[in-house]
Amino acid sequence: MATYKAKSIILKSYKLGESDKIIKLYSIESGIISAVAKGAFNLKSKFSGRLELYNIIDCEISSGRNLDIITQVEIIENFKNISCDFFKFSICQIISEIILKTQSEKSPSINIFKLLYITFKEINKANAEDNLTLKKILLFFLAKFLKIMGYVPLFDCCSICGNKLSDENFESSRKGFIFSIKYGGAICNKCRKNIDRLLFIEKDCLDIFMNLFYTKIEKLLNLNISEKNINVLLNIIENYFIYHLDIKIESFDYLKKIEKIML
Numbered sequence: 080m081a082t083y084k085a086k087s088i089i090l091k092s093y094k095l096g097e098s099d100k101i102i103k104l105y106s107i108e109s110g111i112i113s114a115v116a117k118g119a120f121n122l123k124s125k126f127s128g129r130l131e132l133y134n135i136i137d138c139e140i141s142s143g144r145n146l147d148i149i150t151q152v153e154i155i156e157n158f159k160n161i162s163c164d165f166f167k168f169s170i171c172q173i174i175s176e177i178i179l180k181t182q183s184e185k186s187p188s189i190n191i192f193k194l195l196y197i198t199f200k201e202i203n204k205a206n207a208e209d210n211l212t213l214k215k216i217l218l219f220f221l222a223k224f225l226k227i228m229g230y231v232p233l234f235d236c237c238s239i240c241g242n243k244l245s246d247e248n249f250e251s252s253r254k255g256f257i258f259s260i261k262y263g264g265a266i267c268n269k270c271r272k273n274i275d276r277l278l279f280i281e282k283d284c285l286d287i288f289m290n291l292f293y294t295k296i297e298k299l300l301n302l303n304i305s306e307k308n309i310n311v312l313l314n315i316i317e318n319y320f321i322y323h324l325d326i327k328i329e330s331f332d333y334l335k336k337i338e339k340i341m342l
């Protein structure tokens with residue numbers, strides 16, 4: 080059997096039969112990998128504690144006829160504060176779901192791996208119950224992921240006619256900006272007349288939106304962003320995923336339910 084090595088992040092796992100564990104990984108070398116860790120649920124398993132969710136691991140895998148088999152695992156870094164915090168865990172589930180629904184086997188991206196690493200590291204580090212910071216980190220991930228996938232919205236030109244947007248396109252009386260999820264960006268005064276489902280984004284929210292795609296995580300976490308604006312942006316980006324990447328992220332609904340319970 081051919082074997083290969085993979086530096087990976089554990090995104091999902093579930094039980095197979097009595098004692099085996101199926102693991103879904105995102106690896107630098109091959110993108111998504113599905114593999115089985117035989118006997119992982121046995122008390123004396125060699126994998127004991129190594130195959131926890133969101134661990135960064137070095138592993139050796141044998142190619143199987145149906146499923147690949149994990150033979151060796153070394154932990155490079157573990158983010159153990161994630162699984163014991165319900166809110167952190169829920170945010171990581173959104174991230175895992177996005178990766179598993181959009182990425183495939185044998186199409187690795189070092190940028191996606193780096194983004195996952197930075198995001199999980201920050202989530203692990205954040206203070207428990209600092210949900211505002213955790214939602215900022217989620218926003219960071221979503222925006223940077225869209226950027227890697229080539230879906231940065233157009234902010235300086237109209238996304239229909241392509242004309243440069245000038246100040247007159249800002250609704251001065253309302254201090255905001257007209258945005259279309261379908262067209263992927265701002266819409267000028269002329270074009271907006273025939274378009275439905277337009278969103279109005281307030282100026283302060285728009286400034287954050289435009290920066291999200293280019294800001295480093297440290298800078299974003301230091302920005303003073305209201306919870307209202309964070310929620311507006313999460314909602315826009317969630318709809319952006321539905322429209323442009325054609326995926327519905329079920330874990331988002333779960334996060335919203337948790338928030339309602341906590342309020």
Ligand SMILES: [Zn+2]
Nearest residue numbers: 237240267270
């Ligand atoms: Zn236009």
